[in-house]
Amino acid sequence: METILKVTDLKKSYHGKEVVSGISFQVFKKDIIGFIGPNGAGKSTTINLLTALFPPDTGQIYYNQEDIHNNLKSYKRTLGIVPQDLAFYEDLTAYDNVSFFCSLYRYRGKALKYQVKEALEFVGLWDRRGDYPTTFSGGMKRRLNIACAIAHSPELLIMDEPTVGIDPQSRNHILETVNTLNQRGTTIIYISHYMEEIETLCNRILLMDKGTILEDTQKTDYKMKYKSLGTGSLEDIFLKLTGTALRDAND
Amino acid sequence: MKPIWFTVLIMHYKRNIHKKSTFLITLLLPVLAVLLGAISGKMSNPVYRIGILESGHTTKSNTLITTFNSMEGITTDIANAKTLQTDIRTGSFTAIVEFQPDGNYLIHSVKDKEIVDSINILIDSALKMDTAKVSFDSYSIKTSPSSKILAFMLMFLMVTSTLNATLFLKDKTSGTFLRYLYSSRYTISYLLGNMLYNFIITYLQFFLGITLARFLIPDLGISYGSLLLLGIWLSGLAASFATWIASMFKNDMYANQSSSGIVLLFSLTGGTFIPYPQMPDLLQRLSVISPIRWFLETITSVEQGNPGLLSNNSLIILTVFIAGFLFLAVSGTIYQKKSFI
Amino acid sequence: MHTFLPLFLLGLRKRSKDSFILFYNILFPAIIILLLGYLTVKSYSKEFTSYHYYTLVIIPFCALMGIITVAYVAKEDKLSNTSCRLLTAPISNAALVLAKFLSCFIVLALCNIITLGLSVFLYQLPMNNSFVPCAALLTMEAAVVTGIGLYLGYAFHKMEALKNFLNLPIVLWGLFGGSFFPIASNTLTLTTLRRFSPLTYINRSIFEAVYDNRLTLLTFLIVIFTLFSILLLFLTIKQFKKEAIL
Numbered sequence A: 001m002e003t004i005l006k007v008t009d010l011k012k013s014y015h016g017k018e019v020v021s022g023i024s025f026q027v028f029k030k031d032i033i034g035f036i037g038p039n040g041a042g043k044s045t046t047i048n049l050l051t052a053l054f055p056p057d058t059g060q061i062y063y064n065q066e067d068i069h070n071n072l073k074s075y076k077r078t079l080g081i082v083p084q085d086l087a088f089y090e091d092l093t094a095y096d097n098v099s100f101f102c103s104l105y106r107y108r109g110k111a112l113k114y115q116v117k118e119a120l121e122f123v124g125l126w127d128r129r130g131d132y133p134t135t136f137s138g139g140m141k142r143r144l145n146i147a148c149a150i151a152h153s154p155e156l157l158i159m160d161e162p163t164v165g166i167d168p169q170s171r172n173h174i175l176e177t178v179n180t181l182n183q184r185g186t187t188i189i190y191i192s193h194y195m196e197e198i199e200t201l202c203n204r205i206l207l208m209d210k211g212t213i214l215e216d217t218q219k220t221d222y223k224m225k226y227k228s229l230g231t232g233s234l235e236d237i238f239l240k241l242t243g244t245a246l247r248d249a250n251d
Numbered sequence B: 001m002k003p004i005w006f007t008v009l010i011m012h013y014k015r016n017i018h019k020k021s022t023f024l025i026t027l028l029l030p031v032l033a034v035l036l037g038a039i040s041g042k043m044s045n046p047v048y049r050i051g052i053l054e055s056g057h058t059t060k061s062n063t064l065i066t067t068f069n070s071m072e073g074i075t076t077d078i079a080n081a082k083t084l085q086t087d088i089r090t091g092s093f094t095a096i097v098e099f100q101p102d103g104n105y106l107i108h109s110v111k112d113k114e115i116v117d118s119i120n121i122l123i124d125s126a127l128k129m130d131t132a133k134v135s136f137d138s139y140s141i142k143t144s145p146s147s148k149i150l151a152f153m154l155m156f157l158m159v160t161s162t163l164n165a166t167l168f169l170k171d172k173t174s175g176t177f178l179r180y181l182y183s184s185r186y187t188i189s190y191l192l193g194n195m196l197y198n199f200i201i202t203y204l205q206f207f208l209g210i211t212l213a214r215f216l217i218p219d220l221g222i223s224y225g226s227l228l229l230l231g232i233w234l235s236g237l238a239a240s241f242a243t244w245i246a247s248m249f250k251n252d253m254y255a256n257q258s259s260s261g262i263v264l265l266f267s268l269t270g271g272t273f274i275p276y277p278q279m280p281d282l283l284q285r286l287s288v289i290s291p292i293r294w295f296l297e298t299i300t301s302v303e304q305g306n307p308g309l310l311s312n313n314s315l316i317i318l319t320v321f322i323a324g325f326l327f328l329a330v331s332g333t334i335y336q337k338k339s340f341i
Numbered sequence C: 001m002h003t004f005l006p007l008f009l010l011g012l013r014k015r016s017k018d019s020f021i022l023f024y025n026i027l028f029p030a031i032i033i034l035l036l037g038y039l040t041v042k043s044y045s046k047e048f049t050s051y052h053y054y055t056l057v058i059i060p061f062c063a064l065m066g067i068i069t070v071a072y073v074a075k076e077d078k079l080s081n082t083s084c085r086l087l088t089a090p091i092s093n094a095a096l097v098l099a100k101f102l103s104c105f106i107v108l109a110l111c112n113i114i115t116l117g118l119s120v121f122l123y124q125l126p127m128n129n130s131f132v133p134c135a136a137l138l139t140m141e142a143a144v145v146t147g148i149g150l151y152l153g154y155a156f157h158k159m160e161a162l163k164n165f166l167n168l169p170i171v172l173w174g175l176f177g178g179s180f181f182p183i184a185s186n187t188l189t190l191t192t193l194r195r196f197s198p199l200t201y202i203n204r205s206i207f208e209a210v211y212d213n214r215l216t217l218l219t220f221l222i223v224i225f226t227l228f229s230i231l232l233l234f235l236t237i238k239q240f241k242k243e244a245i246l
Helices: A043-050 A072-077 A094-103 A109-123 A138-150 A168-183 A195-201 A219-225 A234-242 B004-017 B020-028 B030-043 B059-069 B081-090 B113-127 B145-174 B176-182 B187-216 B224-248 B252-270 B281-289 B291-303 B313-335 C004-017 C019-039 C050-064 C066-074 C083-088 C093-123 C131-154 C167-177 C188-195 C198-211 C216-238
Strands: A003-014 A017-028 A032-036 A058-063 A079-082 A156-160 A187-191 A204-209 A212-218 B048-053 B074-079 B095-099 B105-108
Touching: A003 A043, A017 A043, A017 A058, A017 A187, A017 A212, A032 A043, A032 A195, A043 A156, A043 A187, A072 A079, A079 A138, A079 C083, A094 A109, A094 A138, A094 C004, A109 A138, A109 A168, A138 A156, A138 A168, A168 A187, A168 A195, A187 A195, A195 A234, A204 A219, A204 A234, A212 A219, A212 A234, A219 A234, B004 B020, B004 B145, B004 B187, B020 B145, B020 B187, B030 B145, B030 B187, B030 C167, B048 B059, B048 B081, B048 B113, B059 B074, B059 B095, B059 B113, B074 B081, B081 B095, B081 B105, B081 C198, B095 B113, B105 B113, B145 B176, B145 B187, B145 B224, B145 B252, B145 B291, B176 B187, B187 B224, B187 B313, B224 B252, B224 B291, B224 B313, B252 B281, B252 B291, B252 C019, B252 C066, B281 C019, B291 B313, C004 C019, C004 C093, C019 C050, C019 C066, C019 C093, C050 C066, C050 C093, C050 C131, C050 C167, C050 C198, C066 C093, C066 C131, C066 C167, C093 C131, C093 C216, C131 C198, C131 C216, C167 C188, C167 C198, C198 C216
Parallel strands: A032 A187, A032 A204, A079 A156, A156 A187, B048 B074, B048 B095
Antiparallel strands: A003 A017, A003 A058, A204 A212, B095 B105
C-alpha cells in the first residue's frame, strides 16, 4: 500500500492548552479514512494543520515523502476541502462558483470548462448550472459545496461533515459520490458524527480524543477488536471508548 | 410579568456591556460632536478676508492693511498673484485687491455683486481714512451656538445610533431573530426593545456631550434643563432612525454607509450648514422631510423664549417622525419575514 | 500570475456589478453637489458658481469615504465563508491582496473620473487642460483609499471595532478641507486643524490646476499618493493576517 500522507508527532497548542498532542498516522492511497471523535477532540485542529492553514508547533507532515512545508503550493494543488460550513458565493451562479475555484488550481480555457462540467455533472447540478445558490435546496447547496472542492481533481480530499442537515436522498447521493470518487483514485479523509456513514463508506478508522489518536486501524479489525465488548456497531464502540459524558469544548 | 420589549432591552445591554472599551469609546464620541459644533460655529462666523497683491505693496496697501486689521469683522493679508484665482475661490480670501500703477485698484472676487460692492465701499472708506463699519446684516443670518452644537450632535448621534442598532442586523442573519419570531411574540416588541436600548445609550452620549458644551460655552442661549429635555427628542429621533435603517438592510456596510448618506442629506436640507431662512425656496419646501429642520426650529423657538415647550408644533412633528421611523421599521421587518424563514 | 488572474477578474466583476459601490461613488456625490450647489447658489457669481466649487471639493471627499467600502470588501470572504477555500488553495498572500487591490482601485478610480466628467459637462466647468491632471490625482487618491481600506481589512485585527468610527475622521477632514463650505484659516487653531486634513491639499491642488494653471502641488500629491499606495500594498501583503478573514 502506497503511503501518500504521513504525519509524525504533530503537536499544536492554543492559549497554553495542548489541543493536538503528538499524533502520528499514515494515509494510504485510495483510503477512505473515517476520522471520528467527540467534540473538542482536536479533529478540526488536525485538519487545519493538514491543510496548512496553520503551522504545527512541532512535528512533520509528509506528502509523497516530501515535507509539505517545503513546497506548500504544490501540496495545496493536490488537496481538496469540503468545509462543514457552506463555502461559495451566493451572488455567483453554480457554474461560476465552480469555475472560479477550479481556476485557482491553474485550470484555464477548455480544460477548465471540462473540469467544471465534470464536477457539476458528478454532483447532479449540471442542469442548474446557471442558477444562483439562493434558489437551491439544502441538499443542492451541499452538493455545490462538494463540486467546488472536487473540480480540480484533487488527489486527497478532506470532507468535513458533508451531509449535515440534508434529506436521506441527498445524503445517499453524496455517499455514492464519495464512493465513486474513491474508485477513481481519490484518497478521502471523511469526518462525520454519523457512524452509519462511516460504517458504509470507510475502510479505515482514525479515532481521536483529547488530542491523541486512540485508534488507527482497518474498520474490520476495529470491529473485531472490540467484539469482546459485546457490541458490533461502530457507535457503541465509539461510546465505549470515549465515554458517554458530554463534551462541551470547541474543536 | 416584564414586557417583552424590556426583556429585549436588557438582553441588548448584556450583549454590549462586556465589550467595555468599545462601549466607553462609543459613549464619549459625542464629545467630538460638541467640539465640532463649537469649531464650526467659529468657522462660519462671517468675516471678510481681504488679500492685497504683493506686487501692489504701496503706501495705499499699507494704509489698507493697517486700517482693516484694526476693524472688527475684517482681516487682511498679503496675497500671491500666482494663486490669485485659487485663493478667491477656496475662501482663503473673500476678495483680493490689486493696486494699479495709476493709483486705482481692481477687486478680484467670485462672490456675488452685493458682497463685492460692500468691500468696494470699505476699501474706499479706508483709503479716504473715513470710518466704515462692516455690516453683515444684509446677507448673513447667524446661527446660535446651541443650534450649531445640537445640530452637529444630532447628525453624529444618528450615525452612531445606527452602529448600535446593527445588533438587529446580526440577529437577522444569525437566526436569533427567527427564534424570537417562533415564540409568537410581536415584531414591534422586539424593535421597541432594540430602539429603547439605543435611546438610553444615545441619551447618555447626549448628556455627556451637552454637559461638556456647557463648560465650553457657558452662554448657550438655552437653559441646561431645557437642553436635557430636548435631548429626549434628539435621542428618540436618532434611535428610531437607526432602528429603521437596521430593519432595511441585511448587510452591515450598506446600513452604515446608507445611514451616513441619509443623515448628510437630512443635514444639508435641514439647515445644519446653511440656516433655513437663507435656503432657496425649493429647498425650504424640501426641508419639511428633514427631521433636523424641525429639531432646529424647536431650538430656535426655545431660544426665543416661546412658552410651552411641550405644545411646540415642531416638537409634535418630531414626535411624529419618531413614531414614523418606528412604524417603517416594523413594516419593513414584517415584509422581509420571508427571507428569515 | 496563475492564481492572480482569476482572483482579479472575479474581484473586478463583483465590484463593477455592486450597485451600492456604484451608487455611493457616482450618484451620491452627484446628489450632494447638486444639493450644496443649489443651497449656496446665491453666494457665488455667474463666472464661478457654487456648482463649480462643490464639484471640485465633493468628489475628493466622497472618494475618501471609499476607505470604509474597501475595508468591508476585504472582509467579504469572511462573510461568505469562502475564505477557507482561498486560504487552502495554492494562492500567495501577494496574489490575494494584489487582486483585491487592483479590482477595487480600478472601479473606484473609474467612478471618480466618471463623476468628474459628468459634473464638468453638466456645470460647464472650465477644465480643458486640467481635466487629465485632475483625473490623475483622483485616480491616485483612489489608490490610496484602496490601500488604506485593504490594510484595515486584512492586516488590522481590530477592524470590527474600528469600522464603527471610520466615518468620523473622514467627515472631519472634509469639514476642515473645505468640502462643506469654503473656510479660511482665521485662527491658529483652524490653521493647525486644516493642516491635518489631506483634503485641504487635494482641494487646493485641484483649484490651482484649474484656475491658476499651476500643477506643482498636484504633481507632488500624485507622486506622494503613488508612493503611499505602494507602501500600503506592501505592508498589507507583509502583515496579512489569516485570522482577519477566517
